[in-house]
Amino acid sequence: MIPFGFAYCRAQTLAEAVAEYARCMALGKTALYYAGGSEIITMARAGDIRPDEVIDVKDIVECRGMERDELGLSIGAACTLNQIKEAKLFPLLGLACGRIADHTNQCRITLGGNLSGSIIYHEAALPLLLCDAEASLFGPEGERRVPFADVFQGRLRPLPGEMLVRVRAPVWALAAKHAHIKKTTNEKIDYPLVNVTALFYGEALRAAFSGVCAQPFRSERMEAILNERALCPAERARLAVAALPERAHADVEGSGEYRAFVLEHTLKKLLEDWELGSL
Amino acid sequence: MVRYEGKTVLRLRVNGEEREVLARPSDVLMDVLRDQLGLTGAKPGCRNGDCGACTIVVDGWPNKSCLMLAVEAEGHDIVTVEGLGGMSAEQRAFVEADAFQCGYCTSGFLMVCHAMLTQHPQMPEELVIEEWLQSNLCRCTCYAEIREAVLRMYGTGKSS
Amino acid sequence: MNMALNASIHRKEAWDKVCGRAKYADDLPAADHLCARLLTSTRAHARILGIDTAGASALPGVKAVLTGEDCDLLFGPLLQDRYALARGVARYAGEPVAMVVAVDEPAAEAAARRIAIEYEDLPPLLTPSQAMLPNAAPIHEKLADYKRVVSDVRPEPGTNVAARHRVRKGDAKAAFARCAAVIEKRFFLPPSDHLAMEVRAARAEIAADGNVLVTTCSQAPYTVKKQLAEAFKIEAGMITVRVPFVGGGFGGKAPVTLEILAYLASKSVGGRPVRLTIPREQDMASFPCRMGLEATVRLGADENGMLQAAEMEFLVDCGAYTDISPNMAKAIAADCTGPYRVENLSCDALCVYTNHTYATSFRSFSHDSYTFCVERALDALANRLGFDPLELRLKNAVRPGDFTPTGVPATPELTGDVSRCIEEVKRLSCWDGGRPLSLGGSKVRAKGVSCFWKSANPPTNAVSGAFVTFNSDGSVNLLTGVVEMGSGGHTQLAQILAEKLKLDPAQVHVVAHVDTRVAPEHWKTVASLTGYMAGNAVLRAADDLIAQLKRTGAEALGCAEAEIEVADGRVYSIKEPERFMLLKAVAQGYQTPGGASVGEPALGRGGYMLKGLSMLDPATGKGRTSPQWTPGAQVVEVEADLEACTYRVITACCVLDVGKVVNPAATRAMIAGGMSMGVSLATREAYEYDENGSPRAPNLRTYKLLHIGQEPEYRVDFVETPDPTAPCGARPYTEHGIIGIPAALANALSAAFGCALDGLPLRPEAIRRAIGGAP
Secondary structure (H helix, E strand, C coil), rough: CCCCCCCEEEECCCCCCHHHHHHHHHCCEEEECCCCHHHHHCCCCCCCCCCCCCECCCCHHCCCCCEECCCCCEEECCCCCHHHHHHHCCHHHHHHHHHCHHHHHHHCCHHHHHHHHCCCCCCHHHHHHHHCCCEEEEEECCCEEEEEEHHHCCEEEECCCCCCEEEEEHHHHHHEEEEEEECCCCCCCCCCCCEEEEECCCCCEEEEECCCCCEEEECCHHHHHCCCCCCCCHHHHHHHHHCCCCCCCCCCCEEHHHHHHHHHHHHHHHHHHHHHCCC | CCEEECCEEEEEECCCCCEEEEEECCCEEHHHHHHCCCCCCCCCCCCCCCCCCCCECCCCEEEEHCCCCCCCCCCCCECHHHCCCCCCCHHHHHHHHHCCCCCCCHHHHHHHHHHHHHHCCCCHHHHHHHHHHHCCCCCCCCCHHHHHHHHHHCCCCCCC | CCCCCCCCCCCCCCCCHHHCCEEHHHHHCCCCEEEEEEEEECCEEEEEEECCCCCCCCHCCEEEEHHHHHHCEEEEEEEEECCCCCCCCEEECCCCCEEECCCCCHHHHHHHHHCEEEEEEECCCCCCHHHHHCCCCCCCCCCCHHCCCEEEEEECCCCCCCEEEEEEEEEEEHHHHHHCCCEEEEEEEEEEECCCCCEEEEECCCCCCCCCCEEECCCCCHHHHHHHHHCCCCHHEEEEEEEEEEECCCCCCCCCHHHHHHHHHHHCCCCCCCCEEEHHHEEEEEEEHHHHHEEEEEECCCCCEEEEEEEEEEEEEEEECCCCCCHHHHHHHHHHCCCCCCCEEEEEEEECEEECCCEEECCCCCCCHHHHHHHHHHHHHHHHHHHCCHHHHHHHHHCCCCCCCCEECCCCCCCHHHHHHHHHHHCCCCCCCCCEECCCCCCCEEEEEEEECCCCCCCCCCCEEEEECCCCCCCEEEEECCCCCCCHHHHHHHHHHHHHHHHHHEEECCCCCECCCCCCCCCCCCCHHHHHHHHHHHHHHHHHHHHHHHHHHHHCCCCCCCEEEECEEEECCCCCCCCCEEEECCEEEEEECCCCCEEECEEEEEECCCCCCCCCCCCCCCCCCCCCCCCEEEEEEEEEECCCEEEEEEEEEEECCCCCCHHHHHHHHHHHHHHHHHHHHHHHHCCEEEEEEEEEECCCCCCCCCCCCCCCEECCCCCCCCCCCCCCCCCCCHHHHHCCHHHHHHHHHHHHHHHCCCCCCCCCCHHHHCCCCCC
């Protein structure tokens, strides 16, 4: 039960959605683009947010569906995590989507919602960071296409009034060797204590992380260490953890020190599997 | 574009029937089903999407009705536990396997099973079954009976 | 032999539950109800300097705003120490401080959020040992003035000790001096939650003539009635309490909490019906939880491993208010040794106030907690002496001729067969001596064992009752005050009645919902005593019914009552079985072919009151609190990764002396359900408090319960040593599956990781810290 009211608008076109957003802003009201809604509903119930209006974007054609062509895969921001997983078009992203929340919620939560929300993990972002994905956004100034990494720093950071429409993954990433390892405190259905997502560009390991620090990230420095194949896996894992871009995150699920330990162990296993050719 | 502000009459298709309800745009579907249609099978176990006791089926997929606005349900096909009829394979399996104790989580588990049967008419592999059922919590049973109910639902459980 | 016993029949309410037709307290129509919501304290310990309700009252739809100033009555089942809404001082984060009644839920909730409270923080006391320090300020300044509802709760004013129970037997000090091995261990077990899937809810209305109707999810409808009557000076007959199906209780719905608030809410709006709902977050933080425990356990044994002495101190963290916790301290004292012979014993079990959410009964009534401590100490002792931990337990198991800690002589009938439980669990678990088995790499497998016993702590005069009436088809209706919350009481009682009446259990219809104006009083649906207490009442009602049928039958058949038999839906003469009448023809009195009426309608009634129980002697603990004991033994097997500090629970075994199995499938499911709760509790559940004493993330997103897919294989078996005083000889079993699981898991993990894991929950991070892998 949400103890306050808000208006609900179901937009049919990008232009409608953006215009409605702008109209709210002009009236001094707060509007939120709304897709799966799970985070907006829970936060509104808890009193953490109080939007005057939500603008449902799920019906907008440009936000829907997945398209595979010779250059890659384009995914609508309103696709649910479950749709992405079941489509099996981008296996690594499918693995990531299949471990966010639980299956029923995966049938509601959208890719755009997971990337844009305020819950800090944004696990669907990791494969997109690794594959140099492109993001397509739509705002008052029209469409904008940018490298995904440019609009995702910790969370999706669109311009005011702008919404994510699609993301595009290059074709090489769809068939590349990969690994997705999510460690939780001890219940499988949980936020990540440590999420290590790895994608191989040729024989170069790319890795992005969630849960370890207060926001998800990809680190060139850590990748360089992980690719130092002259060093043994244990050593590379140790050095990579030492190169974390910020202090490991600490909360009720686990201390920073413990997260670093789990990360090191996870990286070591990952590197060992790589050496053994069992990825 | 459709826009609602304040209380509005919504037309919902629930259990195969067209129903009219009066709801605010910020009302979640669970409360509307329970308070206005008397469909109290969907239970408010957490109102946060964590327990699954309010699960219903929307267009053939499981959906936590505490995390869906009633306005969003317009134009979609809603099935609640009350719509299963009483002699469905899911319900019979749960009775035969004694897959509940207090019964509070039961509707939610049944609706996950109903959607699973819709999406996977043939029994999927165990990992898939587990993934679907991991959306729900049961505090009474040890889950073994619920697993057994799923097997029975697919006609492969122990004979009764 | 009838088919009613040893039959795995389905729950009586099964079809209601799979059709969404089973109604729980907040499922009933409420269009005519106002709604109430609570505002709770954000501070663990603070003086309330002022509450500004003006903003809330001014909102449209708001009918009343209540604060502690509106009710100066104190509540509590044993010691009256709690206001319905905090007055002057808030003693835990989450304590209800104000309540709003409004036309609908959104209006009430919005108004509750508009109430402004000014606090002055007081230092919080967050552990029992902190609260026991000599300089600790008493959380209850007026402890001496509180009314004691029972004679055996003895608060110690000027301190934070709300109750103390002592057991003294033999000479522990002297015996320790003789021991070849002495183990001393300290334990800290955090509070956690019942987490019944149904969030608590209550409704109340007061009619113009003063009749009060309360609808609630209580395990104790008669206690609700009694407490409301006494507190608000209402004639008990004017109060009706209705309880439909309850969505899990586990002890958490035994205390009277929301009902008082719902009554106050209704009273504040001229008696109009009010529906009080709370979110899950308040259900966890504001309403009673599972107790925490600090303990020191010292055990001594001779070189043969025979226990010689035990010294124990248990500090029950009851939180800010006592509720039933003094009795949990008593329960610990009464059974403190576990099912072992210990002739020299000194045990102090204290109930200590802290600024935590207050505690109440939780599945097994503290037995899971103290068992953890004793069984961990026993494993340490076995290690020290080089014994197989299971064999050490077998050596020391209580046998006829021994005594319980409070001096009750152990007999197979009373205390069951502990040794056989251990022997059977050894077989069931393929016990291998308790040594870890290397699986290669960093993986090992290990098993851990725990025994337990459980007795009950009802009032010595607790009662139950049953009414049985006939339908025109010869089937019967059973009416009791037993709440159906999943524990299967209704089905068990139907089987007991069917057995006695020699009917098919399908011919017994059970009234599903309790209405205190209709059903005879049943103390509470707690303590696993439904089968025993209500079962005995049902047997008496059946006897009463049979006597009436025989009287009518004898008159109709023209023979002596002693010759009449009632079985298989017939009333007949033993001498001439071909001369019979159908039960349905006799049940409402008999009509001869000629039209003459014979006899009376048969209406069965049975009342039952516990007998032979006593208070415990304050100095020595001598006395008897329980009609019987149920013993059991459990083994948990884990697969651990020593490098990653992670583990999986592989199997969990339980052998319980249930006396007699009435419904094999239901009994097995109930015990496995308890084991599952034990696995969840031991692996992941705890209330985490920040340094200010506020619970961190009291919601199901962060407080994780065991989901499907991570559960072990459960193996359950029974020993049957009948209790002759119990219906069909059946012992209580419904809570028991949980009791030894945390201890057995900790024993298995301690063996696997080669270190002492003496805390809960057993999260990988805690294990890593314990094995010294973390700074």
